[in-house]
Amino acid sequence: MPVQGWVSLGLAAAIATVAAILRLQRRRRAQLTFPTPASTTPQPAPVPPSLARVEGIGRRHLNRTGADYQPSGPAVPAPIGHGAGGAEISLFDLPGAGLALHGAGAVPAARAVLAATLATGAADTVDARPVVATTGDLLARLLPEGAPAIGLDPGGTTYDGERLIVLADTAAAVTHAEEEMISRRRLLNTLAADTIADLNARTDHAETQPPYVLLIEATDRHAGRLRAVATHRAALDLHPVIIGALNGLPTVEVDSDGAVTSQEPNPVRQLSTIGAADLAGVLGMLTDALARPEAGTDIDDPPAEPALASTEPGEPVPVQPRDGSALVQLRVLGPVTVTSDTGPIATGMRSGSYTALALLAAHPAGRTLDQLAAALHPDTDKDIAVKRVRTDITTTRRVLRAATGHDEPMFIVYDQTTGRYRLDPETVAVDLWQMLTAIDTANTADDDTAALAALRQAADLYGGDFADGHDRTWVVDYATAYRHQTLTVYARIAEVLEPDHPDQAVAALETAVELDPVNEELYQRIMRIHGRQHRPDAVRRTLRRLEERLADLGDAEPSQATRRVAERQLRPAAPTSRARP
Template structure:
């Protein structure tokens, strides 16, 4: 401040003592100016010239100070000159020293703060406004990736925010440092002066910040009307405790704007959740590929995968993470490579290590096997993390060695191999995958996981970690790592090390996965990548999806006109009495898949998984009412069509014709018949289908029912083809070709169709079927099985004879 006063007051005094700096008379004409510049440069002239420059600097400084004072007193942003940093800082410091005591008096009760360039322990300077505008404005605060909305008044200060959120007003410079020079793409603008912050910006706060009473979590619903306080609503906790007054939601999994929290406390970011959801889709394709007509129905997905998939599908417009890679909540889904490795300690260390392994294995899990990441882990660490629950979770790219010594030896061998491979590629010798854009060689990512080694192996481990950074290798150590970085992980994945929030290279939160969630994810990834059916794991029972059957208790309404529900293909209610809500139509499909009916709560679990119980029940009743009105025929009450008995909603089979139900009735009748009657019933069942169950609707609960219907339809085609094979071989071949259109990934259908073509003497047809199978299996990154290839060779060889 003293220097600023010297510049503003002392500078003009000194310049006055120099005297009038311009020549007498003042040169105005061109000739006088030319003559002036041609005069010899003397010491007196240099002093006069310096005085002219000094007066210009003083005028600029005076203007800058006036802008600072006027802007802060009038709460407006006046036009500013683009000054050099020393002059701008001097002007700001001068304002803090001289001009704002009146502002401090005008806003009593506000903790005073200094500008962003002051030292952290200064707490006696006047307040600095942070919100432009006259009315109160909403500002978003980001804590560990979670966003909170709060009302900030126009004369609030950074120190007041630090007091409310951090418990210490003197910590305001930390907030300034975390946000300075950030550009806010959503609303525009860059934070250059921490004394002016605009509505719509999201301010990062240190990781230990705690939301004050009244801060509203972004995306959370409130339980009561907004009070007339500073902020509109209380915080809704992510997982309500038994004592919380917040009603629980239907499901226990929770989603925030950075990831998904499962009932067991696991938390994974959206990137990993999306990878596991893609793996879930691949699982269904793999199951379709290996299905043999007549086999039992496969199980549904593991429960943790269903919960993750539900969140990804139900929240398609989740807010993106913050603007840059170091933003809170934008932590990578796996631990980034560090020059000396990363150690994990704390309550969440094991869970974070498990999640890092899953994240590495899930990289490009669905396709692109050539670029899948690999994991190297020693047996002791594997047992420590997974407790032996790995019988069905071994993936091709997961390598478990016996001990730490073997792990380091394997790592050193791998580092040498990678180095040699890249050298050969640069010399044009080796065929290494390349990035299309740059043409540079690509080596798959490798994650080494082990316990923090003893002193004897520490330097060797550090050397491997250091060399691996340039070769796409990460080293993760469970335990304190004295030769590198150690992160203290909380049970929810937050990095609780006090310095983590100030170090942009450290993540604020890492994914954490419980034992059950990690094992389920690895089992799912294995099935998605290899196509092998997992066997039941002790303690993890499977849930079977039963075939559709009708309840023995049917409400007979013989005199009532029937309604139609079509769902083998596009979902529709022909001649609906009134427009049908989307959720009401989904309710119709759900009840058709459960002919015995469902309770209000069960329906809510399927249709309204994220609503509170009271809201869910009300929405179910509303949609049921809409469905009744749509199904009702003229002159009849809708309660005859959608009935509720024993607390369960059901579609009345006496008044509602559902094509899915009719399909299963025809199949059941065909199995009890023979001869032409059986063929006719099977043909009628085939004609009912016009596409997958529920068409292209992506209901998060539909897949087991859709696949069950698909397999039943395949069974019908195969039964019909077997009946026609002797009397009508051409017809049998056509039926099998139609079945391939229903499921182009099922190898058994291709083999049956190949035999039918061979029986017709159509060798080209056999080759065409093989080419079609190969093309379709590329979607699964797979090739026809040896069984299929051997069959093709045999059929073509028989034809040559």
């Protein structure tokens, strides 16, 4: 993979899971502002460019498509590499007393071990997520030179709660591991359990213990203490990982590409290896993705400063009314389909043709062959990918001509000036363009009646997530943008309807919640209407539903702002004073 090293499918899947959670957290925090943006521009990707391809491979490994409302991680926790036959190997399942890494690939492998361990359990509850203890000097060695230790708390000692514990030096780190060993042994004795695994399998206590990883550099001075900790590895779920050879711990020689050799039997054949920038990218993603208490944004509070519009210029969208004049109707909101006056067009279409049509719909100004090839076939040799794109375009033209009975239209036209292929808006009607046209009409309407009609048309045109069912990572970020535009449409519909039809306003917002069950502002808006209608039970039900939906995001909870909105709606209305007769 095109990172600085080699990444196993398990680690790629773990990174993809973190990216999915990060996208959901962004959707949760997204605000619904007016006028509604009418643009084909996608949401910014949450993954650093160097990890984008890794994420894409991880998504496909997990068979993940669509919105990823409930992301699930890889089957193997802390996936650090491959064994015989390509089987994924977990750090926690290694035999022996721990793992010592030696050789040119030791440090890159240690980075991957840290990334895999911290990414494990990102979608689980806090008590199931592994903990890593390391030193400040080693963390600085693993990260880019001069880079801040991303994710550390203001005191510079812990990362994301207590998941990455940074100690002053190796002696302090070993002492911390010894204290953890003693604490866990006492806990087992108190609760009459033999191992941490046995303890965690029980349901009669609240003392679940996560895996604990000690990541330090080899030192002869503390070798005896380290071996004592390592003796309890299996029983106490303590996992020493040492950079450098250390007597008493299984040592593997790691080449620069992650290939492993060992004098002792070892199931690992190749370890994942990543660069410093890639590790920093993973830590940054985890910092933003994992659940923590949040202030949030209160819908009733005036903004501290005007929201800044995106500086990224959007491509002009062809104005397309729904008059049925085009020869072909392309739907990309939902599963990609193509129809003509005689019905659906499917016979003869290649699978790549549908993805190409979706990408061109998202780029009305067109894409070059190289851009199409990179997006549609990222794992394929460039020349082969370009040939496939040409075949997809040629096939699409031939099938559409046959289906419509018109031999002259190109449907996908080539602009020699720009070197781009684009959809012909005269012959291809696109539901996305029609939706954005309706949104723009609503934004510029002179009165609420006209705006409401255009907003309803835009809502009707949204048939689901963009290119639903396609597994390319870029599809998700386009889908997020268009879904958010639709949420804003429904929120504006509710604002127009509420004065005279509050129940219809709630119904519009409930429809939006079905499209995005984690957006907090939608719930705030629903609770506010119920509060104005003096429905405290409905307010409580709405808050509970949000709590249940967010619990799937690694134990996330409603923000303080959302709880304040609920509290205001539940306060008894002040009695009105009456004049005495």
